[in-house]
Amino acid sequence: MNSVLPCRLATLRVAATLVSLFSLAACSAPEAEKTKPPRPAIVVHPTAAGSQLAVYPGEVHARHEPALAFRVGGAVTRRLVEEGDRVKQGQPLAELDAQDLQLQRDAARAQLEAAKTENRNASNELTRYRGLLERKLIGESQFDAVKTRYDSSVAQLERARAQWKVADNQAQYAVLKAPADGVITRRNIDAGQVISAGQTVFVMAADGEREVRIDLPEQEMPRFAVGQPVTIEMWSQPGTPIDGQVRELSPAAEAGLRTFEARVAFSADDPGTATKPQLGQSARVYARTAQTSDSRPAQRLPMSSITADGVDAHVWRMDPDNFTLHKVAVTVSSYGHEYAEVLSSLRPEDWVLAAGTQLVREGQRVRPVDRQNRPIESDDRLAQSL
Structure with missing residues (x-):
């Protein structure tokens, strides 16, 4: 009996020691996490957008593009032209069973x-x-x-x-004729098809003036007005700017795309239009856009700094007191090649994460650096902490 008691006491002392070791290990894990060096993060200041040059891709169209249709219904017996054919005024295009x-x-x-x-x-x-x-x-x-x-x-x-x-x-009316000289750009019928009066069978690009069609996002519509000067550059003639102006703005958005069509006319006295643009050519339209009427200031940020949860865009702002990241909602008003214009509550002195936005989390601590991986020391508190 006396020999058993010391053994039990020894076992209890060993168990107590193990419990103490596990407790110390559990307490030291968060401390190790806290002392772990923060990951480097490239941060930038938002810059005021103000007036900037926006670029919109477009395509050359004819000023007049009538949709041609029979004035009576019936069965199509002959189709006399194809897409891309040049036609003369009064030329028969198709015939119905008369x-x-x-x-x-x-x-x-x-x-x-x-x-x-x-x-x-x-x-x-x-x-x-x-x-x-x-x-x-x-x-x-x-x-x-x-x-x-x-x-x-x-x-x-x-x-x-x-x-x-x-x-x-x-x-x-059983014979459809071309109303003017031009080019057939679309065909919607074939021989044997029964059509109704007024149904579009051809689309024709009439000879004459040419213009560029661009699509504008809904949030950029207030920045444009009829008569606004713009610059046009043809993809086939890079570096050769052509003066133009906004001739027409669609009052309604296209179904599905939710974009508004704008028509940009070439200036008649511009020497760049000596070579007449051809139908279907690709072009770029450069427009100097002004500040929006929104009460929030428009700012420019790198495209890589913007991310989204579903349809809600946001950026990561760094708290300069403890160098942690926090979400800030933004509204993207326009996209560029490298930068985007946003509306938000950001201030010019705020630091915004410029890369790796998908790899961070709310409240994460970071070590801010510039694009050359150099520590940012513009703030004394930041320099002393690092």
Whole structure:
């Protein structure tokens, strides 16, 4: 009995020692985490956007691009042109089956001939009755009845003539003709297809003025106005700026894209337009955009500094007191090649994470450096801490 007791006491002392060691290890883990050197992070100051040069890709279009359609419905019997074909004014483009239209014209023609015959008979009878009235062989009422019949025949003749004209026009509408010289840019029909009146069958780019079409995001629409000067550069002629101006701004956004179409016209007196731009050529439009009317200041940040949770964009701002990162919501108003313009509550003296935004978390401590990996020492507290 006496030999067992010392063994139990020794076992308890060993267990107590192990518990103490585990407790010390558990307490030292957070301390080690806290003393772990913070990861380096490139930070930048936001800069005031103000007026800047924005670039928009575009494509050369014709000033006038009519959508061509038949004025009557029917089955397409012949398609006479293809996309890319040049056409002349009055040239036939497609034909419909005109058999029914021709029958209607023949029927209208027959009605017109019948109306002419009726009018001729009524005119002869009116002449005969006028002579009888002068000789007092008939009464006034009989003459008035004949006069009424004649007037009715005149009205019927005019109506029949108008109906025949409509039927004749409709028979001619079975052939679709080019309204002007130009190029067919789109074809929507094929032989044998049944179409309705007014359905677009071709789109034609008329010869004449050319312009560049660009698409503007919704948030940038307030920055543009009709008549605003811009600069155009053709992809095929880099370094050759051409003066232009905004000619038209769409009042409604395109379905699905939620962008607004803008038409940019070439200046007629610009020497850069000596070589006429060709349809479909790619171009860039440079526009000097001004500060928006939003109460928040517009600022420029590197594209790499902006990230998003779903549709909500944000950046990481560094707290200069403890060098931790915190999310700040931003609204992106425009994108550039390297920089984006944002609206936010950021101040010019704030430090914003410029790279690695997907690798950090809320409250993470960092060691700020510049793009050459040099410690930032503009703040005395920052320099002393590092």
